[in-house]
Amino acid sequence: MYLVTGATGSLGRRIVRQLRENEQPVKAFVRLSSSFGELEDRGAEIFIGDLKEERDIVKACRDVKYIISSHGSGKDAQALDYRANIDLIDRAVANNVEHFVFISVLGVDRGYQDSATFKAKREVEKYLIASGLSYTILRPSGFANNIIPLAERFRDTGIYFSIGDQKNRSSIVSTDDLAKIAIASTQIEAAKNQIFAVGGPDILKREDIPRILARLFNREPIVINPPLELFDGLRIGVGLINPQLNKSLGTLRTLLANEFFCTIDEIARLESTFEMKMESLESFLHRYVGQ
Numbered sequence: 035m036y037l038v039t040g041a042t043g044s045l046g047r048r049i050v051r052q053l054r055e056n057e058q059p060v061k062a063f064v065r066l067s068s069s070f071g072e073l074e075d076r077g078a079e080i081f082i083g084d085l086k087e088e089r090d091i092v093k094a095c096r097d098v099k100y101i102i103s104s105h106g107s108g109k110d111a112q113a114l115d116y117r118a119n120i121d122l123i124d125r126a127v128a129n130n131v132e133h134f135v136f137i138s139v140l141g142v143d144r145g146y147q148d149s150a151t152f153k154a155k156r157e158v159e160k161y162l163i164a165s166g167l168s169y170t171i172l173r174p175s176g177f178a179n180n181i182i183p184l185a186e187r188f189r190d191t192g193i194y195f196s197i198g199d200q201k202n203r204s205s206i207v208s209t210d211d212l213a214k215i216a217i218a219s220t221q222i223e224a225a226k227n228q229i230f231a232v233g234g235p236d237i238l239k240r241e242d243i244p245r246i247l248a249r250l251f252n253r254e255p256i257v258i259n260p261p262l263e264l265f266d267g268l269r270i271g272v273g274l275i276n277p278q279l280n281k282s283l284g285t286l287r288t289l290l291a292n293e294f295f296c297t298i299d300e301i302a303r304l305e306s307t308f309e310m311k312m313e314s315l316e317s318f319l320h321r322y323v324g325q
């Protein structure tokens with residue numbers, strides 16, 4: 035039995051779908067407020083709980099062989115990125131879970147102090163490595179599904195909105211590929227006790243994305259590119275009214291201000307370990323929003 039946290043999220047939903055396509059038993063950790071009907075229809079066991087509640091984690095971890103931690107944090111990195119993962123790891127140890135897959139983030143080891151999420155994920159990585167569990171840590175770049183709403187707006191209006199330096203590079207990863215890798219990590223010997231940077235096959239500059247969309251939809255892009263300083267100014271303004279929101283914008287600021295791309299060697303290692311070819315952003319978008 036697999037336990038998947040964040041099962042209604044962009045990644046978790048894909049993990050559950052793929053597991054069910056392969057007729058694997060899966061317990062989907064969901065909140066009552068979320069829409070989980072599709073997961074139930076696919077034959078997933080639905081576990082309703084809140085990852086902020088340790089007793090829900092204790093209960094969810096009973097009778098599971100593999101745990102894939104793929105939940106996100108919203109605004110509460112302390113409770114969700116950090117504490118919930120520590121609790122999951124503790125329960126995995128107590129229940130002799132065979133393998134634990136943790137979805138971290140590319141650049142987690144660069145010491146970004148402005149992002150509670152990056153700091154939490156790094157601490158969880160260390161805790162997992164020291165736990166004695168068999169583990170795989172995946173450090174993905176930005177997910178391709180994030181681009182879908184931008185692509186849909188581009189298709190309808192020709193407008194593409196992107197903050198900050200357009201030369202910044204990333205290795206946007208197909209969310210379907212990442213789901214496949216997360217599942218395969220529980221089975222492939224060479225993935226045991228390893229950390230992988232996970233990205234798409236291409237190193238893309240931000241300015242490449244509207245070009246891809248222009249090819250997909252055969253229209254000229256109108257790029258709106260506010261500078262990062264505008265974001266910083268707004269953040270300071272927000273901070274005067276809501277200091278907590280200001281803090282939680284630190285992760286977004288970190289993502290906007292820095293580059294998150296995988297090296298050619300990292301992609302080669304990924305493709306050879308998991309025996310797959312990583313999908314390009316263009317192909318992903320073509321499948322989801324192409325004409």
Ligand SMILES: NC(=O)c1ccc[n+]([C@@H]2O[C@H](COP(=O)([O-])OP(=O)(O)OC[C@H]3O[C@@H](n4cnc5c(N)ncnc54)[C@H](OP(=O)(O)O)[C@@H]3O)[C@@H](O)[C@H]2O)c1
Binds near residue numbers: 043114138
């Ligand atoms: N998105 C990216 O570009 C990116 C890049 C690198 C790494 N990552 C990491 O990849 C992971 C998955 O990201 P994602 O984009 O798929 O996340 P997402 O779409 O934002 O989904 C977050 C999931 O966490 C669940 N969740 C939030 N609070 C919860 C709580 N208190 N109890 C139970 N479940 C809760 C949400 O449930 P509800 O449906 O109930 O809200 C949802 O299923 C995260 O760890 C993220 O940090 C993401």
